[in-house]
Amino acid sequence: MTASAVPAAGKATAVPKTAARRASRARRAAVAWLFLAPFALVFLVYTAIPTVAALALSLTDIRGADLRTPFAVDFTGVENYLRLFQDETFVRDILNTALFVAVGVPLTMGIGFTLALALNSGISRLRGVLRTVFFAPVVTNVVAVALIWQYAFHMDGTVNKLLGAVGFAGPNWLDDPNLAMPVVILLGVWRNFGIAMVLFLAGLQAVPRDVYEAAALDGAGRWRQLRYITLPLLLPTTLMVSVLLTVFYLQVFDEPYLLTGGGPLGSTESVALYTYRQFGAGEFGMSSAASFVTLALVTVVSVVQFRLLRSRT
Amino acid sequence: MPNISRRAALRLTAGLAAGSALPLTGCGRHDTAAAAGTAEKVDASPATGTLNVWAAQGDADVLGTVVKPFKSANPGLVVKTTLIPNAEYYTKLQAAIAAGKGPDVAQFFPESQAQFLDSSTLRPVPDGLVDPNSFFKSLWDAGVADDVAYTVPWYAYTYALVYRSDLAKKAGVEAPTTWAGMEPFLKALQGAGAGHALGADIGWDIFNGQDVAMYAWQAGGSLVTSAGKWNLNTPQMVDALTYNASFFTSGTADTSGPTFLDAQPYFVSGKTASMITGPWVIGQLDTAAKKSGWTASHVATAPLPAGASGSVSFSAGGTWGVLADSANADAAWKLVRYLAKPATQVAQYKAYSSLPAVISAWDDPAIKGQPLMAAFLAQLKNTRAFPQVSTWQQVATRLGKEMEAVAKGKETAAKAAANIQAYAESVGTGTKR
Numbered sequence: 001m002t003a004s005a006v007p008a009a010g011k012a013t014a015v016p017k018t019a020a021r022r023a024s025r026a027r028r029a030a031v032a033w034l035f036l037a038p039f040a041l042v043f044l045v046y047t048a049i050p051t052v053a054a055l056a057l058s059l060t061d062i063r064g065a066d067l068r069t070p071f072a073v074d075f076t077g078v079e080n081y082l083r084l085f086q087d088e089t090f091v092r093d094i095l096n097t098a099l100f101v102a103v104g105v106p107l108t109m110g111i112g113f114t115l116a117l118a119l120n121s122g123i124s125r126l127r128g129v130l131r132t133v134f135f136a137p138v139v140t141n142v143v144a145v146a147l148i149w150q151y152a153f154h155m156d157g158t159v160n161k162l163l164g165a166v167g168f169a170g171p172n173w174l175d176d177p178n179l180a181m182p183v184v185i186l187l188g189v190w191r192n193f194g195i196a197m198v199l200f201l202a203g204l205q206a207v208p209r210d211v212y213e214a215a216a217l218d219g220a221g222r223w224r225q226l227r228y229i230t231l232p233l234l235l236p237t238t239l240m241v242s243v244l245l246t247v248f249y250l251q252v253f254d255e256p257y258l259l260t261g262g263g264p265l266g267s268t269e270s271v272a273l274y275t276y277r278q279f280g281a282g283e284f285g286m287s288s289a290a291s292f293v294t295l296a297l298v299t300v301v302s303v304v305q306f307r308l309l310r311s312r313t
Numbered sequence: 314m315p316n317i318s319r320r321a322a323l324r325l326t327a328g329l330a331a332g333s334a335l336p337l338t339g340c341g342r343h344d345t346a347a348a349a350g351t352a353e354k355v356d357a358s359p360a361t362g363t364l365n366v367w368a369a370q371g372d373a374d375v376l377g378t379v380v381k382p383f384k385s386a387n388p389g390l391v392v393k394t395t396l397i398p399n400a401e402y403y404t405k406l407q408a409a410i411a412a413g414k415g416p417d418v419a420q421f422f423p424e425s426q427a428q429f430l431d432s433s434t435l436r437p438v439p440d441g442l443v444d445p446n447s448f449f450k451s452l453w454d455a456g457v458a459d460d461v462a463y464t465v466p467w468y469a470y471t472y473a474l475v476y477r478s479d480l481a482k483k484a485g486v487e488a489p490t491t492w493a494g495m496e497p498f499l500k501a502l503q504g505a506g507a508g509h510a511l512g513a514d515i516g517w518d519i520f521n522g523q524d525v526a527m528y529a530w531q532a533g534g535s536l537v538t539s540a541g542k543w544n545l546n547t548p549q550m551v552d553a554l555t556y557n558a559s560f561f562t563s564g565t566a567d568t569s570g571p572t573f574l575d576a577q578p579y580f581v582s583g584k585t586a587s588m589i590t591g592p593w594v595i596g597q598l599d600t601a602a603k604k605s606g607w608t609a610s611h612v613a614t615a616p617l618p619a620g621a622s623g624s625v626s627f628s629a630g631g632t633w634g635v636l637a638d639s640a641n642a643d644a645a646w647k648l649v650r651y652l653a654k655p656a657t658q659v660a661q662y663k664a665y666s667s668l669p670a671v672i673s674a675w676d677d678p679a680i681k682g683q684p685l686m687a688a689f690l691a692q693l694k695n696t697r698a699f700p701q702v703s704t705w706q707q708v709a710t711r712l713g714k715e716m717e718a719v720a721k722g723k724e725t726a727a728k729a730a731a732n733i734q735a736y737a738e739s740v741g742t743g744t745k746r
Binding site: 064150155175261263266 | 407428433516517518568569570572703704706707710714717718721723740
């Protein structure tokens with residue numbers, strides 16, 4: 001056997017091994033694609049294609065009447081986006097949405113966190129019942145709830161009757177542009193604090209008890225334990241809850257739509273409601289553009305939140 | 314207004330995916346070819362084949378019963394009726410038409426059907442199928458575009474003044490016949506014990522927009538010029554907005570309500586004493602009062618008080634059209650012809666209280682014997698159709714919003730009229746921006 005024969009022989013045995021490995025990898029890939037295919041198909045049909053289509057629509061002047069001849073619309077570039085920001089209504093709705101986020105997110109998180117703390121620390125016997133009670137608004141039909149709220153905050157509704165019983169003349173909550181928004185935000189908070197509470201509760205229960213015990217031995221009181229143990233260890237949960245709620249409030253639709261219809265005088269109209277109205281009016285181009293502005297807002301705010309909070313975790 | 318669900322919106326967007334790709338390659342908008350108006354011949358032979366019929370839930374709920382005699386007379390025909398929730402109806406229909414999967418026959422609403430009046434969507438009504446003069450004129454006109462009729466009226470309604478006759482009698486007043494008489498009448502009703510005299514619609518939506526359009530007609534205005542341009546910033550529109558706001562500023566109506574669901578309970582309890590509303594209310598008040606015969610002894614109706622140009626209202630209801638893609642147009646037209654017969658429309662009235670669009674059907678004792686309907690018949694004879702442009706719904710919705718600002722004193726009527734005109738010009742009339 002020559003010296004050169006060794007590598008040649010080695011090469012001769014390596015080829016089938018590589019081929020077999022490749023075949024095995026291909027088989028595994030095929031199986032993976034097979035499992036992935038149903039989801040990929042659903043994703044493609046219901047998410048990817050509509051998203052691309054919506055982006056395409058946002059760059060055209062397509063309207064309701066064009067449905068008969070969808071291939072004959074004009075490409076108008078960013079005109080719809082420019083029209084959006086020249087539309088006083090849209091600008092007002094962006095500001096309304098910002099208010100939903102600015103007030104709704106901290107309030108929902110605050111209430112959710114406080115209740116989670118309470119449920120985590122004491123009243124263990126009632127924990128299950130209370131958790132269910134507080135989570136109930138999340139799973140309750142929002143249409144029914146909105147109807148009840150509408151009657152509760154009606155001029156002759158329960159809230160004003162209660163105020164009347166203690167000597168106050170209740171205002172016209174849902175017909176006053178300054179009061180309607182707080183009521184709508186309150187409904188959003190009421191519907192969502194249960195989610196925040198459950199997530200915070202899960203986060204709290206994951207914090208090891210011995211950390212608290214060690215801190216207690218070192219003389220740390222409840223407040224110091226909260227400040228230096230609970231809050232830092234809950235930062236990942238806080239990040240997740242804040243992003244979830246921000247995305248929710250940026251897309252808030254049900255509450256203003258069902259409770260006030262966006263009124264009075266447009267004071268509770270959100271960007272999502274604007275998008276919906278544009279679509280209903282047959283302004284498909286404008287509606288799609290508005291939905292992409294929402295997407296951009298959600299993306300920017302989420303990235304900022306991730307950056308801010310992740311730097312501390 | 315036909316609202317759409319978010320899910321429906323997403324589905325429609327998905328459906329448009331393919332359609333939206335090609336235009337981006339730079340194709341321009343094409344003008345729709347003028348409707349040919351060529352007449353199809355529809356003979357008297359029995360209809361055969363299969364017929365898909367789409368209608369909105371509501372008046373069409375009893376369609377199965379009403380078309381039974383037609384089915385019996387046409388044993389070779391299968392009629393498949395699909396009822397769609399009212400709020401999603403136009404969205405689903407639009408999507409189906411875009412996808413080329415529409416029905417043979419579809420129901421439309423004369424107050425909002427303009428976007429469909431095109432030969433690429435609907436077939437022109439064959440000459441001689443029905444007598445156009447047998448219908449209330451504005452209902453027929455609502456289906457005509459470029460001198461071609463595309464829809465055949467089915468049922469009709471309009472608004473009239475419905476008020477508490479007992480309170481009016483107590484106050485010693487009669488229904489006003491002019492705008493000027495409205496406020497004293499309402500104040501008198503309040504004096505007789507009503508909380509607020511007028512249960513005004515406070516949705517501030519397309520329906521309010523339709524109200525103010527009606528007032529603008531009463532004031533002598535027109536919504537579009539003879540050249541087809543929007544004509545909303547006019548003294549008549551200012552008068553209309555001011556007239557509507559006067560109900561609230563005078564204290565005879567309340568911006569707080571009643572809201573939609575409260576309207577009838579408020580009326581029955583005396584919290585309000587009048588409504589500007591449609592004929593369906595008459596059939597529902599006994600239920601709201603929980604007392605049979607309450608309506609007959611407590612309610613009266615009258616045509617709307619007249620402005621400078623008379624007591625004009627709008628025409629609304631239902632119509633039928635045959636889609637351009639229908640593979641069984643002959644049978645489709647035969648069904649539409651059947652639905653337009655006076656006897657069929659009376660049967661529809663008996664089954665669902667849908668008032669006939671054929672004038673002669675109102676002579677049937679079943680309707681003529683209803684004294685509270687007389688005002689609606691008188692009013693239906695003096696109605697107009699809303700502008701036959703596809704952006705009317707958008708403009709009417711904006712009108713509703715502007716009405717709210719005027720009614721609440723946040724804006725002058727003149728500014729609101731200017732805003733509406735600017736908005737209407739920005740959306741155009743739906744053909745080209």
